[in-house]
Amino acid sequence: MSPPPTKKAAPATRDAEATKARILDAAENEFARAGLLGARTEAIAAKTGVTKSMIFYHFGDKEGLYQAVLERVVALRISSIQKADLHNSDAEVALRNFIDSFLRDLDGNPQIPAIFFYEGIQNKGKFYSQIAITALYTPLVDIIRRGIEAGQFRAVDPLHAAVNMIGMCVFYYCSIDNVKHLWPAGTNPLSAEMKELHRMTAAEQTVAGLLIR
Amino acid sequence: MSPPPTKKAAPATRDAEATKARILDAAENEFARAGLLGARTEAIAAKTGVTKSMIFYHFGDKEGLYQAVLERVVALRISSIQKADLHNSDAEVALRNFIDSFLRDLDGNPQIPAIFFYEGIQNKGKFYSQIAITALYTPLVDIIRRGIEAGQFRAVDPLHAAVNMIGMCVFYYCSIDNVKHLWPAGTNPLSAEMKELHRMTAAEQTVAGLLIR
DNA sequence: GTCTATACGAGGATAGAC
DNA sequence: GTCTATCCTCGTATAGAC
Numbered sequence: 440m441s442p443p444p445t446k447k448a449a450p451a452t453r454d455a456e457a458t459k460a461r462i463l464d465a466a467e468n469e470f471a472r473a474g475l476l477g478a479r480t481e482a483i484a485a486k487t488g489v490t491k492s493m494i495f496y497h498f499g500d501k502e503g504l505y506q507a508v509l510e511r512v513v514a515l516r517i518s519s520i521q522k523a524d525l526h527n528s529d530a531e532v533a534l535r536n537f538i539d540s541f542l543r544d545l546d547g548n549p550q551i552p553a554i555f556f557y558e559g560i561q562n563k564g565k566f567y568s569q570i571a572i573t574a575l576y577t578p579l580v581d582i583i584r585r586g587i588e589a590g591q592f593r594a595v596d597p598l599h600a601a602v603n604m605i606g607m608c609v610f611y612y613c614s615i616d617n618v619k620h621l622w623p624a625g626t627n628p629l630s631a632e633m634k635e636l637h638r639m640t641a642a643e644q645t646v647a648g649l650l651i652r
Numbered sequence: 653m654s655p656p657p658t659k660k661a662a663p664a665t666r667d668a669e670a671t672k673a674r675i676l677d678a679a680e681n682e683f684a685r686a687g688l689l690g691a692r693t694e695a696i697a698a699k700t701g702v703t704k705s706m707i708f709y710h711f712g713d714k715e716g717l718y719q720a721v722l723e724r725v726v727a728l729r730i731s732s733i734q735k736a737d738l739h740n741s742d743a744e745v746a747l748r749n750f751i752d753s754f755l756r757d758l759d760g761n762p763q764i765p766a767i768f769f770y771e772g773i774q775n776k777g778k779f780y781s782q783i784a785i786t787a788l789y790t791p792l793v794d795i796i797r798r799g800i801e802a803g804q805f806r807a808v809d810p811l812h813a814a815v816n817m818i819g820m821c822v823f824y825y826c827s828i829d830n831v832k833h834l835w836p837a838g839t840n841p842l843s844a845e846m847k848e849l850h851r852m853t854a855a856e857q858t859v860a861g862l863l864i865r
Numbered sequence: 866g867t868c869t870a871t872a873c874g875a876g877g878a879t880a881g882a883c
Numbered sequence: 884g885t886c887t888a889t890c891c892t893c894g895t896a897t898a899g900a901c
Contacts, residue, residue, distance in 0.1 A: 453866055473774060477689045480895065490868060495896060497866090553773045556826055560766045561686060564829035572833050580834070593860070598834050599824070599853040606823020607816045607861075613769055614815065616777035620785050621793070621811050640812040647806070648820075648857035652865050666884055693877065703886060708878060710884090 459497050461487045466494075466508050471550035474557030475505045475566075506566055509558070512551055513571045519544050525578050530586030531650065537579055538645050542608055542638045549629060552609035576601055583649065592649045604645045611637045672710050674700045679707075679721050684763035687770030688718045688779075719779055722771070725764055726784045732757050738791050743799030744863065750792055751858050755821055755851045762842060765822035789814055796862065805862045817858045824850050 452458060465486035469478045480501055484491045498504040523540035527533045545551065558567045579601045586592035615628045627633065665671060678699035682691045693714055697704045711717040736753035740746045758765065771780045792814045799805035828841045840846065 455866065458866080471773075473689065474687075476686065477774065479893095481893095489866095491895085492869085492897085493867065501895070555830060556769050556773070559827045559830035560684075560769070561690065562829075564832065567830050569833040572831060576831065576834055593856065595853050595856060596849055599850055600857060602824055602827065602831050602834075603820045603850075603854050603857050606827070607820040607857075610819020610823060611812070611815055614772045614819070616775075617768060617772035617780050618785055618789065618815050619777065620782040621789055621815075636809055637812055637816075640808050641816050643806065643808060644813060644816050644820075644861035647863075647865070648861035650860075650865065652860070652863065668884065671884080692875090694875095702884095704877085705879085705887085706885065714877070 455497070458487075458489060458493060462489070462494060462497060462504070463508060463511060466504050467512070467554070468550060470505060470508055470557065471553040474561045475502065476561055478505075480504075509554070509566055509571075512548075512554065513575070515548075516544060517574055520575070520578055525582060530582055530589055530591050531646065533582045534579075534586065534646055534649070535642070537582060538604070538608065538642050539638075541605075542641060545609065545612060546634050546638060549612045549634075552612045555609075556613055576605075579604065586649065591651065593651055595649070600649065604648070607645050607648075608641050611641070668710070671700075671702060671706060675702070675707060675710060675717070676721060676724060679717050680725070680767070681763060683718060683721055683770065684766040687774045688715065689774055691718075693717075722767070722779055722784075725761075725767065726787070728761075729757060730787050733788070733791055738795060743795055743802055743804050744859065746795045747792075747799065747859055747862070748855070750795060751817070751821065751855050752851075754818075755855060758822065758825060759847050759851060762825045762847075765825045768822075769826055789818075792817065799862065804864065806864055808862065813862065817861070820858050820861075821854050824854070 462483065465483045466478070468486065469483045472478070478501065480491050480494050483504075484494060487493075494501070494504055498507060519540050520537075523536050525533045525537055527536065555567065558564060564572075580597050583592060583595075583597040583600055587594055587597065611628075619626070619628055622628070675696065678696045679691070681699065682696045685691070691714065693704050693707050696717075697707060700706075707714070707717055711720060732753050733750075736749050738746045738750055740749065768780065771777060777785075793810050796805060796808075796810040796813055800807055800810065824841075832839070832841055835841070
């Protein structure tokens with residue numbers, strides 16, 4: 440009698456970097472769905488096509504994986520900010536550039552706002568460090584300050600105004616499943632048309648909310 | 653020998669309605685902290701001062717308790733909407749009334765936006781019925797439509813505009829722990845002064861975002 | 866580096882006494 | 884109506900083979 444064929448499937452790959460990247464992609468999805476607390480390592484493993492053990496082998500524990508996901512997301516946004524032209528002497532132009540860059544990033548990654556909502560509410564911002572938040576908000580706050588000084592923007596509180604503007608841009612993506620019934624049945628809130636409509640409307644409202652009438 | 657004194661503490665109360673109300677209050681807090689999935693019945697019981705069993709006795713299961721919390725919250729908002737004067741012939745006045753009423757409700761219940769974020773993202777809006785969303789958004793959408801027709805508001809998409817405006821109003825309360833480092837250390841984001849500043853800024857930005865320049 | 870198998874704790878839910 | 888005690892499932896994390 441020949442030995443029974445081994446039950447174990449062959450490892451999908453042995454490329455550690457490729458495996459880590461696939462885990463990070465799946466994890467980003469899962470953390471957006473359920474947050475650090477609700478995310479299931481089993482679900483991440485299933486989406487990735489590897490076993491749970493690989494997550495612990497490569498990232499130590501669930502929290503380590505979560506931090507890696509956050510770091511990658513923040514790095515992406517910082518890179519976008521650097522690419523955008525925010526130093527136009529006209530504050531209104533700089534503001535439009537910032538908002539446009541931000542909304543286009545969201546367009547391509549609509550699940551990211553959810554990650555940060557979870558981070559703020561569930562983890563009380565524990566992993567979303569002071570440095571990261573400063574890097575993301577400071578450019579916007581600076582533009583608002585410049586516009587107020589130049590007499591282009593109303594004299595609002597720049598910090599509250601900045602937070603509110605980000606809220607106006609991201610809320611759509613965080614509440615899609617709550618508000619989808621406002622549109623006719625069958626409308627896809629993430630279709631290219633709907634995302635463009637959101638971008639247009641949000642950009643207009645955000646900028647107009649600040650300009651002097 | 654006399655029988656040993658019973659270890660069991662006397663029941664805190666035997667008033668079912670009072671107990672249910674205390675459970676609902678604690679549950680609202682806990683669901684805002686962690687959502688339906690992350691909420692711990694044990695935590696709710698501890699905050700309430702009764703045992704876990706009472707939750708199951710009065711509400712069947714965790715999901716039943718969750719639905720009861722949502723219903724109470726929605727009923728509150730609907731009652732506020734009915735109290736506000738939204739039928740002023742001037743759409744700008746009606747809009748200011750709506751936003752002011754909404755922001756004042758948030759002022760008193762800053763944890764409610766979190767409940768709805770969880771509901772949308774985690775539960776995909778399963779318990780936040782079509783009827784509820786319609787009741788909450790329709791008055792705002794109607795005001796926006798009236799203002800556009802009267803030539804007071806820019807010709808934006810009314811549905812997207814309404815969602816974005818709500819986002820501008822609630823985002824502050826959902827991201828406090830993410831953005832708190834923007835303010836000097838020791839600033840309390842929920843102090844009366846900060847909440848008033850948020851109300852003022854958000855109301856201005858929301859209305860200005862719609863008005864024709 | 867990847868897999869299988871399992872230990873171990875946490876938490877929802879129930880049974881039954883009072 | 885409220886409490887105590889317990890069951891059982893689920894999910895993180897680890898051990899060890901390949």
